Amino acid sequence: MEMRDLKVHFDLRASALARLIGGGGETVKAVDGVNITLRRGEVLGLVGESGSGKTTLGRALLGLVRPTSGQIMYGEQDLAKLPQRHLRLLRRRLQMVFQDPHAALNPAMDLRTAIGHPLRIHGLVSNKDEARARVVDALERVGLTPAKQFLDKLPAELSGGQKQRAVIARAIICGPELLVADEPISMLDMSVRAKILELMLDLKRELDLTYVYITHDLATAKFFCDRVAIMYLGRVVEIGPTEEIFADPKHPYTRALLGAVPDPDPERQVPRDLPRGEIPDAAAPPHGCAFHPRCPLAFEPCGWEARDLRAMFERRWIQFGEDMLSKEEPLVSSLNDVGPGEKVARLRVPSGRQLSELTQLFDEARAETPDDPLWRGVESIDSDDDAVVVRFRTGIDPGLLRQNDVDVACHLHDPSLRPVAQ
Numbered sequence: 001m002e003m004r005d006l007k008v009h010f011d012l013r014a015s016a017l018a019r020l021i022g023g024g025g026e027t028v029k030a031v032d033g034v035n036i037t038l039r040r041g042e043v044l045g046l047v048g049e050s051g052s053g054k055t056t057l058g059r060a061l062l063g064l065v066r067p068t069s070g071q072i073m074y075g076e077q078d079l080a081k082l083p084q085r086h087l088r089l090l091r092r093r094l095q096m097v098f099q100d101p102h103a104a105l106n107p108a109m110d111l112r113t114a115i116g117h118p119l120r121i122h123g124l125v126s127n128k129d130e131a132r133a134r135v136v137d138a139l140e141r142v143g144l145t146p147a148k149q150f151l152d153k154l155p156a157e158l159s160g161g162q163k164q165r166a167v168i169a170r171a172i173i174c175g176p177e178l179l180v181a182d183e184p185i186s187m188l189d190m191s192v193r194a195k196i197l198e199l200m201l202d203l204k205r206e207l208d209l210t211y212v213y214i215t216h217d218l219a220t221a222k223f224f225c226d227r228v229a230i231m232y233l234g235r236v237v238e239i240g241p242t243e244e245i246f247a248d249p250k251h252p253y254t255r256a257l258l259g260a261v262p263d264p265d266p267e268r269q270v271p272r273d274l275p276r277g278e279i280p281d282a283a284a285p286p287h288g289c290a291f292h293p294r295c296p297l298a299f300e301p302c303g304w305e306a307r308d309l310r311a312m313f314e315r316r317w318i319q320f321g322e323d324m325l326s327k328e329e330p331l332v333s334s335l336n337d338v339g340p341g342e343k344v345a346r347l348r349v350p351s352g353r354q355l356s357e358l359t360q361l362f363d364e365a366r367a368e369t370p371d372d373p374l375w376r377g378v379e380s381i382d383s384d385d386d387a388v389v390v391r392f393r394t395g396i397d398p399g400l401l402r403q404n405d406v407d408v409a410c411h412l413h414d415p416s417l418r419p420v421a422q
């Protein structure tokens with residue numbers, strides 16, 4: 001399966017007020033230009049924080065959400081353009097295992113009915129005995145044995161791990177080629193997590209399956225995946241063999257994620273030390289490299305914009321406290337109106353204040369945090385009669401660059417921009 005420049009954008013409805021004043025709705029770029037070739041028989045991990053687009057990408061692969069553009073080539077067919085009717089036929093070969101096994105099973109349906117359901121939908125059995133035999137086989141494969149004892153059980157009679165086994169049995173019963181497993185173990189007890197992953201690996205070998213494994217948990221990705229794709233705000237920022245990515249992560253975001261792996265011993269939880277800031281709003285992602293506002297190594301071409309100035313002041317106020325906030329915030333209040341992608345910030349002097357206060361503020365901010373990467377993006381700071389004008393350098397969208405067996409989307413690795421990778 002090959003994803004080519006795959007995009008899934010969601011149009012959010014504008015609020016009634018926004019519509020009245022002529023504003024359109026926002027667009028969330030959940031998946032924004034993904035190119036991945038899925039190899040037969042591999043386990044590909046989609047790894048990233050919440051909101052990075054993993055689930056949307058997984059759903060798109062199964063035709064559960066329509067791509068906005070791009071292709072999903074599956075053999076000769078482009079799933080992105082296939083009519084629903086044809087997709088339904090294909091779906092028996094493309095299955096999903098969901099995060100929550102409790103929600104995935106109808107509480108009123110016994111396992112015989114629930115697991116056999118896809119067989120009936122796809123017309124793969126002609127009578128009850130055949131269906132029963134296939135369900136028994138699936139139950140045995142997932143370790144719910146003796147199978148006959150499980151046929152008439154309801155989900156409420158099963159443990160969490162048993163339920164997830166039943167969900168997996170339902171996913172494999174039609175003989176799929178690809179399984180998209182979306183956090184399949186995150187809601188299970190610690191004690192059964194490894195067993196479920198081991199079961200999935202056994203099934204992969206026995207049934208010649210290919211997996212897409214969606215997770216924010218790097219520890220299981222390391223154990224389970226042949227390759228991992230690290231996603232950030234709808235894009236793949238690094239992809240390659242699991243071993244190589246874990247041994248030598250190249251993207252600053254990957255490095256930050258790996259640094260944030262919690263210690264399995266709860267007494268020694270390592271704090272999540274992802275770089276400053278939250279994941280930005282996917283409806284108004286940062287320019288250039290979307291990670292640049294959080295990146296400690298961001299430099300000139302990474303996509304600096306006027307919004308980053310506001311974030312720099314916020315960091316300053318967090319560092320230096322309330323007094324500084326109340327003194328300085330009114331001076332730079334015009335930054336509140338800055339929209340995405342603006343390359344020039346014009347900070348007007350508020351009435352009753354002096355231009356010299358504003359220029360001094362910039363001098364102080366720069367002197368006190370000279371290592372803040374933001375300054376690398378500032379091209380000039382000038383002042384005219386009633387404003388300080390900050391201009392930012394032009395950013396470049398990072399594409400994937402090949403580094404040994406890994407592709408990484410980071411300017412640090414582009415010799416034409418920075419000769420030595422850091």
Ligand SMILES: Nc1ncnc2c1ncn2[C@@H]1O[C@H](COP(=O)(O)OP(=O)(O)OP(=O)(O)O)[C@@H](O)[C@H]1O
Binds near residue numbers: 029056057
């Ligand atoms: N149906 C939808 N309508 C609007 N926005 C959506 C929809 N589905 C997902 N999104 C948005 O798309 C972005 C990516 O979401 P997605 O669920 O794919 O991320 P994720 O990495 O799987 O996160 P999580 O681990 O929390 O599931 C988010 O900003 C999310 O709010």
